[in-house]
Amino acid sequence: MKTAKRFRANCSGQLLIVAALAIAILIASTSIYVYELTTEKQGVESSSLVELALAVKAGVRNAVISALANITNGGSKTILTENLDALADAYMRLHPQQPCHIRYTLLNGSGYMGGVKITWSEGLGVSSAYILYTLKILGPASSMTINDAVNITTALMVEGYYTIGENETIKTVNLTCKLFNEEKPAHAKNLTIYYMDDSGAWARVNSPSITDWGNGTYSLRFTIVLVSDVVHVSVRMVDARKILVVANVTCIQTG
Amino acid sequence: MKGRNSGQIRIIEAFLAIFIVFSAVAVSANLTTKSASSTSNGLEAIGMQALLQLDFDGSLAAYIAAGNWSGLRETLNLLLPAGVVFNLTVYDSQMRQVNMETVSNGAFNSQEIALVKYVCTSQSPVFRVYVVYLYLAVAK
Numbered sequence: 001m002k003t004a005k006r007f008r009a010n011c012s013g014q015l016l017i018v019a020a021l022a023i024a025i026l027i028a029s030t031s032i033y034v035y036e037l038t039t040e041k042q043g044v045e046s047s048s049l050v051e052l053a054l055a056v057k058a059g060v061r062n063a064v065i066s067a068l069a070n071i072t073n074g075g076s077k078t079i080l081t082e083n084l085d086a087l088a089d090a091y092m093r094l095h096p097q098q099p100c101h102i103r104y105t106l107l108n109g110s111g112y113m114g115g116v117k118i119t120w121s122e123g124l125g126v127s128s129a130y131i132l133y134t135l136k137i138l139g140p141a142s143s144m145t146i147n148d149a150v151n152i153t154t155a156l157m158v159e160g161y162y163t164i165g166e167n168e169t170i171k172t173v174n175l176t177c178k179l180f181n182e183e184k185p186a187h188a189k190n191l192t193i194y195y196m197d198d199s200g201a202w203a204r205v206n207s208p209s210i211t212d213w214g215n216g217t218y219s220l221r222f223t224i225v226l227v228s229d230v231v232h233v234s235v236r237m238v239d240a241r242k243i244l245v246v247a248n249v250t251c252i253q254t255g
Numbered sequence: 256m257k258g259r260n261s262g263q264i265r266i267i268e269a270f271l272a273i274f275i276v277f278s279a280v281a282v283s284a285n286l287t288t289k290s291a292s293s294t295s296n297g298l299e300a301i302g303m304q305a306l307l308q309l310d311f312d313g314s315l316a317a318y319i320a321a322g323n324w325s326g327l328r329e330t331l332n333l334l335l336p337a338g339v340v341f342n343l344t345v346y347d348s349q350m351r352q353v354n355m356e357t358v359s360n361g362a363f364n365s366q367e368i369a370l371v372k373y374v375c376t377s378q379s380p381v382f383r384v385y386v387v388y389l390y391l392a393v394a395k
Binding site for chain 2 (some may be wrong): 017018022026027033048051054055057058059061062063065066067069070073077079080083086087089090091094095109241242247
């Protein structure tokens with residue numbers, strides 16, 4: 001009995017050490033666990049914010065393409081702001097717990113008016129829209145602000161000449177057209193050619209010979225009856241995004 | 256003094272033991288929640304990336320505008336990893352359901368279902384805004 005008491009008394013110090021160790025382990029493991037959880041949560045949230053930002057960018061891009069296709073086919077320029085407002089409104093309603101504000105500015109200057117530039121001229125036609133936007137996403141733990149721009153440009157370059165046979169009024173016109181989307185070669189969905197006839201009116205060229213080189217370059221060839229020494233040609237191309245671009249060229253005789 | 260304190264030490268030990276047992280239970284319960292939520296987050300990311308890929312060239316809106324639900328189902332089947340079950344519902348900007356046909360590749364038999372909400376816009380001259388709800392689960 002006496003020995004047992006002595007044993008308990010001797011062991012109380014060791015017990016304290018064990019208890020202290022246990023407490024230290026508990027505190028350390030809890031701290032590590034909490035830290036890991038925080039890190040993981042932050043990582044998940046920031047990746048979902050990035051995905052949301054990418055989705056907004058895709059939406060803005062589509063809205064601008066749609067507006068430019070509409071405007072180049074005769075629509076009003078206000079369609080660009082209408083599309084962007086509709087997109088911003090949809091995002092505001094979809095994520096009420098994670099407000100997503102889209103503010104945009106339409107570029108004015110450098111040939112752009114209200115975010116749109118349409119210059120269909122000699123040798124080169126450009127249909128373009130340019131907007132700057134700020135995206136603000138307010139997350140529960142973190143928020144993000146992104147300043148970005150969307151530029152959609154369809155450009156058409158045309159060069160040409162004509163040759164004559166025995167009859168000088170019969171002219172064979174050869175054109176080389178290059179179509180670009182954001183400075184990269186693009187495919188045309190539709191192509192129409194007009195020439196100015198002797199009365200000064202634009203006449204459509206029926207069934208021209210078209211060679212698609214597959215890299216955004218098209219060789220066009222057609223024959224017309226025209227007295228004039230110069231041939232004024234207008235090429236209208238619609239790209240895969242339904243954006244219309246027009247370029248004119250004045251062809252002279254070669255060879 | 257030491258003999259008198261030994262009872263108190265026993266009580267402290269008992270409290271410590273209870274604390275350790277309870278904290279173990281609490282931590283293990285949290286671990287289960289953590290793994291479940293990370294599965295759900297993974298599915299959300301996969302779903303979002305598939306929709307982003309489809310939307311980037313305007314294909315998603317083109318499928319919806321054309322009512323090509325079988326084409327959309329096949330495309331999502333290709334984009335999503337094998338073993339992921341999905342169900343897609345499309346709403347217009349007024350939140351009226353657009354697809355009258357089910358766009359799904361199977362029934363959900365998992366309790367872990369992830370939801371991806373996506374705003375899809377068209378590139379066509381007539382602008383359209385669609386809201387896509389994509390439900391995802393791991394097939395069992």
